[in-house]
Amino acid sequence: MSAVNDKVKALTDHTYGTWNRQQAWSTPLLITDAQGVYFYDESGKSYIDFSSQLMCSNLGHKNPAVIEAIVRQAEKLPYIAPGFANEAAMAAVEALQSVMPEGLAKFFFSTSGTEANEAALKMVRQCQAPAYKVISRYHSYHGATPAGAAFTGDPRRWYSERARCTIEGVRFAPDHYCYRCPFDLTYPQCNVQCARYLDYMIKEEGNVAAMIVEPVVGTNGRIVPPPEYYPIVRKICDDNGVLLIADEVMSGWFRTGKAFAIEHWNVTPDILTTAKGASAAYTPVGLTVSTEKVARFFDESLFCHGHTYAYHALAASAIPAAVAEYKKLFDSGLPQRAAGHLQQKLYELADRHICIGDVRGIGHFWGLEIVKNRKTREPFDTKADKLSGKALMTAKIAAEAMKNGLYMAAWYDTLVIAPPLIITEEQIDEAIDIMDTALKIGDAQAVETDVPAFRSSEYTK
Ligand SMILES: Cc1ncc(COP(=O)(O)O)c(C=O)c1O
Incomplete structure (x- = not known):
């Protein structure tokens, strides 16, 4: 184990991890820096923050x-x-x-x-x-x-x-x-x-x-x-x-x-x-x-x-x-443009991935509901699974994205797309590319049907 891992372990041994069985609070990633829409681990690897941490870093990092x-x-x-x-x-x-x-x-x-x-x-x-x-x-x-x-x-x-x-x-x-x-x-x-x-x-x-x-x-x-x-x-x-x-x-x-x-x-x-x-x-x-x-x-x-x-x-x-x-x-018009771009890119993502059941949201606040079967809307996981310790499909997709440099929060049934409001269209494209790869994990276990993804957001205009 590296010296850094030893230090992190010393932290986790003596602190309560939030909403977790404490056995699972063992080696969280050590984050040492952040700038704009990116944050960095101790090895210098960068991650696009596609959920504004807990949907709170709305202006990005180090404003x-x-x-x-x-x-x-x-x-x-x-x-x-x-x-x-x-x-x-x-x-x-x-x-x-x-x-x-x-x-x-x-x-x-x-x-x-x-x-x-x-x-x-x-x-x-x-x-x-x-x-x-x-x-x-x-x-x-x-x-x-x-x-x-x-x-x-x-x-x-x-x-x-x-x-x-x-x-x-x-x-x-x-x-x-x-x-x-x-x-x-x-x-x-x-x-x-x-x-x-x-x-x-x-x-x-x-x-x-x-x-x-x-x-x-x-x-x-x-x-x-x-x-x-x-x-x-x-x-x-x-x-x-x-x-x-x-x-x-x-x-x-x-x-x-x-x-x-x-x-x-x-x-x-x-x-x-x-x-x-x-x-x-x-x-x-x-x-x-x-x-x-x-x-x-x-x-x-x-x-x-x-x-x-x-x-x-x-x-x-x-x-x-x-x-x-x-x-x-907002006077600069950047978030307004980025929000339209994000919506379009998420719709396109749903056209390519059969595990996306529903695309919904507004502004910089989107959810992709991940399902096993678009026709029956059968989910991979349920509410009860969330705190059960089960390995959830959304968590697997988010973990794969993280490996490739994209941070995305995951709930039991949805991926949370909520980037900082300063994100540019190019940075959105960078994130979507990583999601494209990660979502294949869900596709591999989803059932092929002739039903397209639902777009709840079309209901709510
Ligand atoms: C809608 C809503 N209300 C309340 C809270 C609780 O906020 P805090 O975690 O700052 O106590 C949250 C946290 O995510 C939230 O999303």
């Missing part, structure tokens, strides 16, 4: 403006208790106001997406009492702490439930998953039943305080709803006095082409939570943002929430710089 802002703040005032005002938080609020959907007015700063959702839960349960239930959806991830885990539809919740680390009062609504419609209907004849069912659900449940949604489903599929979905959901929430929480932890920060994904449907949530891209992952940031109406409730009532690192100055210092960089980038 000089963001780094400079953080360094300046580190030198001036890295931390001061949240009971004081600090200039970094003041500048961050001003920058955030320039990109937030209209109507979202009041902020709480924490340091992660899961904390942002915990704060949202407190807000809705306090101001909607005695109503306390929260509706979420099965295809979702909302965080690792009790509220986030309870809101989560994917198998990470199952493990949190067994550890009794969730909250009570969460119910799950049907997904807007056109490729595998839970009602076995087809859009548009379905009349968007997945959204309309909510009215029945809320009335039958009673005590519903809020609904939480990822406006474009992230880890659990990059699922974009049909155009009518959010306007219907918003109306049903309003008619029933239910608050709508948009979890934009992953879908926010221009990942879908707009600052926040919910803006594609001209719908304003009552609360928006975000993290990741807020600092482009340069510092740990979580944000819970409410309307004036929700905020007014707390004028008289205690906002019984806070953290030592709330409004952390060093964390906040990255926000204005990141916001300015996003604006500059």
Whole structure:
């Protein structure tokens, strides 16, 4: 074993690997540098970052403006208790106001997406009492702490439930998953039943305080709803006095082409939570943002929430710089061009590979659903397989890509295509070439049929 491997082992022996059996947390790749859309291991080998790490490095790596802002703040005032005002938080609020959907007015700063959702839960349960239930959806991830885990539809919740680390009062609504419609209907004849069912659900449940949604489903599929979905959901929430929480932890920060994904449907949530891209992952940031109406409730009532690192100055210092960089980038037109190119290239990839069942997404946020059989839509692996230790087909494809210099996150059924927004068309082509080779692993075990890949994204324009 090399000296480097020995050092990595010393790390893994003494740390908990995330979401892993600890036996499997043995020799992670040591990454020592990163620049733009590439990162480098200790041997100097480069990898194209085709998932922006955990869909968070939206500005790519080593952005000089963001780094400079953080360094300046580190030198001036890295931390001061949240009971004081600090200039970094003041500048961050001003920058955030320039990109937030209209109507979202009041902020709480924490340091992660899961904390942002915990704060949202407190807000809705306090101001909607005695109503306390929260509706979420099965295809979702909302965080690792009790509220986030309870809101989560994917198998990470199952493990949190067994550890009794969730909250009570969460119910799950049907997904807007056109490729595998839970009602076995087809859009548009379905009349968007997945959204309309909510009215029945809320009335039958009673005590519903809020609904939480990822406006474009992230880890659990990059699922974009049909155009009518959010306007219907918003109306049903309003008619029933239910608050709508948009979890934009992953879908926010221009990942879908707009600052926040919910803006594609001209719908304003009552609360928006975000993290990741807020600092482009340069510092740990979580944000819970409410309307004036929700905020007014707390004028008289205690906002019984806070953290030592709330409004952390060093964390906040990255926000204005990141916001300015996003604006500059979109003014250049590069992400808009790259997004169109990416879509085209993914469609072409699906024409060449029989293991691609569905191509879906928007902007720089795409999923390829990998299937054994396009005709029956039989998957290689299931949700339950994800944390079982089974070698998943998506993981095999992603591992092959990694060997050839392409990093791509994989879920149990989909590959995550979510490159930094700075990626060029040439870099996309470089990544697609590597995917072309890696996908042959799936093709070799898929059944040849005469059915082309589905394009859910054509439904959702
Ligand atoms: C939609 C969504 N919400 C919440 C979270 C939790 O964020 P964090 O990992 O920063 O706690 C994530 C993380 O991936 C996410 O994708």
